[in-house]
Amino acid sequence: MSADKPRRFRTLFISDVHLGSKPAKADYLIDFLRHNEAETIYLVGDIVDGWRLKRSWHWPQKHNDVVQKLLRQARKGTTINYVAGNHDEFLRGFQGVHFGGVVVMDRAVHEAADGKRYLIIHGDQFDSIVHSVRWLAYLGDFAYDASIVVNRIVARARRLLGMPYWSFSSWAKVRVKNAVNFISAFQNLVADEARRSDVDGVICGHIHHATMETIDGIHYINTGDWVESCTAVAEHDDGRMEILHWRRITGAEQAATGENRMVPVGTSIEEYEAA
Numbered sequence: 152m153s154a155d156k157p158r159r160f161r162t163l164f165i166s167d168v169h170l171g172s173k174p175a176k177a178d179y180l181i182d183f184l185r186h187n188e189a190e191t192i193y194l195v196g197d198i199v200d201g202w203r204l205k206r207s208w209h210w211p212q213k214h215n216d217v218v219q220k221l222l223r224q225a226r227k228g229t230t231i232n233y234v235a236g237n238h239d240e241f242l243r244g245f246q247g248v249h250f251g252g253v254v255v256m257d258r259a260v261h262e263a264a265d266g267k268r269y270l271i272i273h274g275d276q277f278d279s280i281v282h283s284v285r286w287l288a289y290l291g292d293f294a295y296d297a298s299i300v301v302n303r304i305v306a307r308a309r310r311l312l313g314m315p316y317w318s319f320s321s322w323a324k325v326r327v328k329n330a331v332n333f334i335s336a337f338q339n340l341v342a343d344e345a346r347r348s349d350v351d352g353v354i355c356g357h358i359h360h361a362t363m364e365t366i367d368g369i370h371y372i373n374t375g376d377w378v379e380s381c382t383a384v385a386e387h388d389d390g391r392m393e394i395l396h397w398r399r400i401t402g403a404e405q406a407a408t409g410e411n412r413m414v415p416v417g418t419s420i421e422e423y424e425a426a
Contacts, residue, residue: 157188161264162386166195166273166356167376169238170214172203174378177213183383183397184220192221192229193261194253195356195374196236196273203238225252232259236357237275260350265390267351267370270344274357274373277340334360338373342366354384361394 169175203209225231231253235242245255259271337358345353352370361375361382372392375382381397 157186160187160189160385161388161390162191162193162261163187163189164193164195164271164354164372164374164384164386165198165377166236166374167197167359167378168194168217169197169200169203169376169378170217171200171209172378173209175200175214176377176381177211177217179381179397180377181213181216181220183381183395184217184224187383187385187395188224189229189385191261192224192231193259193271193354194221194231194233195271195354196234196275197238197356197376198233198236199239199242201239201241221253222251232256232271234259234271234273236273237278240275260348261354263386263390263392264388267390269370269372270348270350270353272341272344272353272355274337274341274355277337277344278357334358338364338366338371342369342371345369345371361396363392363394 165180168177168180170177221231233242233250233253233255235255235257242255243257246257248255257272261269261271263269341353341355345351346367346369352372354372354374356374356376358373359376359379361373361380361384363370363372363384365371370392372384372394374384375394383395383397385393385395387393
């Protein structure tokens with residue numbers, strides 16, 4: 152694929168970027184947006200991390216670059232819908248307001264090219280801890296920060312060894328029994344809401360666990376995040392949905408290509424360039 156010709160999708164779904172937090176992989180997302188465009192982009196919540204910004208201000212230039220990149224795409228004609236999450240819940244008071252071509256909403260229904268209808272929602276509404284035991288949610292957020300610190304140490308060691316990025320915290324999360332039970336319960340609750348909304352599927356974020364599966368006839372899709380897994384969901388022109396994985400190329404791959412950028416996980420350099 153030529154660097155000057157990004158891939159074009161009908162729709163992109165991105166969530167849990169957590170701009171304003173140190174673990175946010177803004178450079179990965181900037182590169183992703185440089186190589187992927189769409190007619191419509193849904194920002195599915197927690198794009199800005201208001202919780203972290205309240206504790207301490209962290210807004211480097213790369214985080215501003217993400218915002219500017221999205222605003223430029225809006226000016227070029229991309230429809231951008233911002234579905235607020237719990238970390239950027241301050242935006243829920245601005246539903247229907249346009250900011251530089253970006254419209255804010257609490258939820259949406261997206262009709263795919265194949266006629267299937269998807270409920271677009273962040274998903275925190277179905278997390279009882281976030282809404283019922285607020286202090287425990289903040290404690291969990293602190294514990295998550297700690298796991299990200301460990302994740303950075305592991306990532307640095309792998310990078311020194313010439314190995315690709317891999318998320319320790321994501322790996323640990325899906326192997327802890329209580330976490331697995333929580334993910335399963337969350338998915339069922341969100342699928343139930345889609346069923347009540349009389350749609351064919353649901354696209355959400357919140358739990359940082361990218362997946363696509365069918366739950367009692369409902370097509371459940373989670374976009375993942377840009378803190379650990381660096382994933383997004385793309386809708387092709389025929390309505391087919393796909394999870395896109397992004398990672399930084401290894402030192403060996405960079406030396407072979409002479410480039411410093413990122414490629415989709417599971418795609419060789421040769422396949423990527425030829426696509």
